[in-house]
Amino acid sequence: MTAELYLDGRGLTAVPEELRGRADLVHLDVRDNAITELPGWLAELRSLRSLSVGGNPLRTLPLDLPRLEHLYLHELELSELPSAIAGLTRLRTLDLAHNRLSAIPPLPPSLEVLYLADNRLEALPEAVRDLPALRYLGATHNRIATLPDWLGDLHTLVEARLSFNGLAALPERLGGLVELRELDLRGNALTSVPEALATLPRLRLLDLRANRLTEVPAGPFPALQKLDLRWNRIPLGAAVGAERDRVVWR
Numbered sequence: 001m002t003a004e005l006y007l008d009g010r011g012l013t014a015v016p017e018e019l020r021g022r023a024d025l026v027h028l029d030v031r032d033n034a035i036t037e038l039p040g041w042l043a044e045l046r047s048l049r050s051l052s053v054g055g056n057p058l059r060t061l062p063l064d065l066p067r068l069e070h071l072y073l074h075e076l077e078l079s080e081l082p083s084a085i086a087g088l089t090r091l092r093t094l095d096l097a098h099n100r101l102s103a104i105p106p107l108p109p110s111l112e113v114l115y116l117a118d119n120r121l122e123a124l125p126e127a128v129r130d131l132p133a134l135r136y137l138g139a140t141h142n143r144i145a146t147l148p149d150w151l152g153d154l155h156t157l158v159e160a161r162l163s164f165n166g167l168a169a170l171p172e173r174l175g176g177l178v179e180l181r182e183l184d185l186r187g188n189a190l191t192s193v194p195e196a197l198a199t200l201p202r203l204r205l206l207d208l209r210a211n212r213l214t215e216v217p218a219g220p221f222p223a224l225q226k227l228d229l230r231w232n233r234i235p236l237g238a239a240v241g242a243e244r245d246r247v248v249w250r
Contacts, residue, residue, distance in 0.1 A: 002024050002025075002026040002047060003022070003024045003025050003026060003027075004025075004026060004027040004028075004029075004050075005019070005022075005025060005027065005028050005029065006029045007028075007029060007030050007033070008029050008030065008031045008032050008033070008052070009031075009032040009033065010033060011033060011034060012030060012033040012034065012035055013033070013034045013035060013036070014035060014037070014039070015028075015030055015035065015038060015039055015042070017039075019045075020039075020041050020044065022045060023045070023046060023047055024047060025045050025047055025048055026047050026048065026049050026050060027048075027049065027050035027051075027052075027070075028042075028045075028048060028050070028051050028052070029052040030052065030053055030056070031052045031053060031054040031055045031056065031072065031074075031075075032054070032055035032056070033055070033056050034056065034057065035053070035056040035057070035058065036056070036057050036058060036059055037058070037059060037060065038053065038058065038060070038062050040064075042062060042065060043064055043065055046067070048065065048067065048068065049067060049068060049069045049070065050068070050069060050070035050071075050093075051065065051068060051070070051071055051072070052072035053072065053073065053076075054072050054073060054074035054075045054076060054095065054098075055074070055075040055076070056076065058076055061073065061076075061081075061082060061085075063082060063084040063085055063087065063088065064084075065088070066087065066088060066089065066090065067090060068088055068090065068091055069090050069091060069092045069093070070091070070092060070093040071088065071091060071093065071094055071095070072093075072095040073094070073095060073096055073099075074095045074096065074097045074098050074099070074115070075097075075098045075099070076099055077099060077100060078096070078099040078100060078101055079099075079100045079101065079102070080101070080103075081096065081101060081104060081105055082105070083105045083106070085105060085107060085108070086105065086106045086107060086108055087108075088108050089108050089110060090108075090110055091107075091108045091110055091111055092110060092111060092112045092113065092133075093111070093112065093113040093114075094107065094108075094111055094113070094114055094115070095115040096114075096115060096116055096119070097115040097116065097117040097118055097119070097138070098117065098118045098119075099118075099119050100119065100120055101116070101119040101120060101121065102119070102120040102121060102122065103121075103125065104116070104121075104125035104127045104128075105127060106127050106130065107127045107128075107130070107131060109130060109131060109132060109133065110133060111131050111133065111134055112133050112134060112135045112136070113134075113135065113136040114128065114131070114134060114136065114137055114138070115138045116137075116138060116139040116142070117138050117139060117140045117141050117142070117161070118140070118141040118142070119142055120142065120143065121139065121142040121143060121144055122142075122143045122144065122145070123144060123145075123146070123148070124139060124144055124147060124148055124151065128151075128154075129148070129150045129153070129154075131154070132154075132156065133156055134154055134156060134157055135156055135157060135158045135159070135179075136157075136158065136159045136160075137154075137157060137159070137160045137161070137162075138161045139161065139162055139165070140161050140162065140163045140164050140165070140184070141163070141164045141165075142165050143165065143166060144162070144165040144166070144167065145165070145166050145167065145168065146167065146168075146169065147162070147167065147170060147171055147174075148171070149171045149173045150173075151171065151173070151174065151177075152171065152172075152173030152174050152175060152176035152177055153173075153176055154177065155176065155177070155178055155179060156179055157177050157179060157180055158179050158180060158181050158182070159180070159181060159182040159183075160177075160180065160182070160183050160184070161182075161184040162183075162184060162185055162188075163184050163185060163186035163187045163188070163207070164186065164187040164188070165187075165188055166188060166189055167185065167188035167189060167190060168188070168189045168190065168191070169190070169191075169192075170185075170190065170193060170194050170197070171194065172194045172195075172196045173196070174194060174196055174197055174200075175194070175196025175197065175199055175200065177200060178200070178201060178202070179202060180200055180202060180203055181202050181203065181204050181205070182203075182204065182205040182207075183197070183203065183205070183206050183207070184205075184207045185206075185207060185208055185211070186207050186208070186209040186210055186211075186228075187209070187210045187211075188210075188211050189211065189212055190208065190211040190212060190213060191211070191212045191213060191214070192213065192217075193208065193213075193217045195218070195219060197217070197219070198217060198218065198219020198220055198221050199219065199220065199222075200221075200222075200223075201222055201223060202223050203221065203223055203224060204223055204224060204225045204226070205224075205225060205226050205228075206221075206224065206226070206227045206228070207228045208227070208228060208229050208232065209228050209229070209230045209231050209232070210230070210231040210232070211231075211232055212232065212233060213229060213232040213233060213234055214232070214233045214234060215234060215238060216229065216234060216238050216247060226248065227247045227248070228248045229247060229248060230248055
């Protein structure tokens, strides 16, 4: 038997000592408390695979837990992430959202899900380039003005959320995202989209709301189910024929 324990929002100032012998504990959630230090004995919990500590005034981070697969470090007011994060070689999910990060050190290549929303990033971190298993990338509400060409090399990426950044253009090499199903580019400054996006074989949802587009992107979009173009500068009636069923522009 394994166990998940949710102690979020309890006003705790420390992780309860009685958890120390819990060999069955797989997930521990102590977010939104008043914990300043995490006990060293967490490393003794041999079954622990998932830890959520966001929303606490932590002085140090839990980076000495090499068995972790899911780590949630959101809302910690982090301005820097220690390089020791790369030592969590089994990590599949890392949540760094709602912090103050302007840079990201090298990350474990095992990562599949990465949350970077609401930080102070001015570029997509180079560390993302070295994540060959990445399936989800969330980097909304940052200050990213351009996307690197190498983003198109993340061939396992299924969902990318890059809304509210200030992007003015997209690289043609995004056409390499052959597994991409959802792309969220809402609230940027795009005036066009590259033709390569229209050829993505699995793209089902393309959100382009609140940009500066003046026409419906052309192309086959072989798997597209919804293209959201609201709050652009596209004339009413611009989508015609078969496209009308899958395009939202008003």
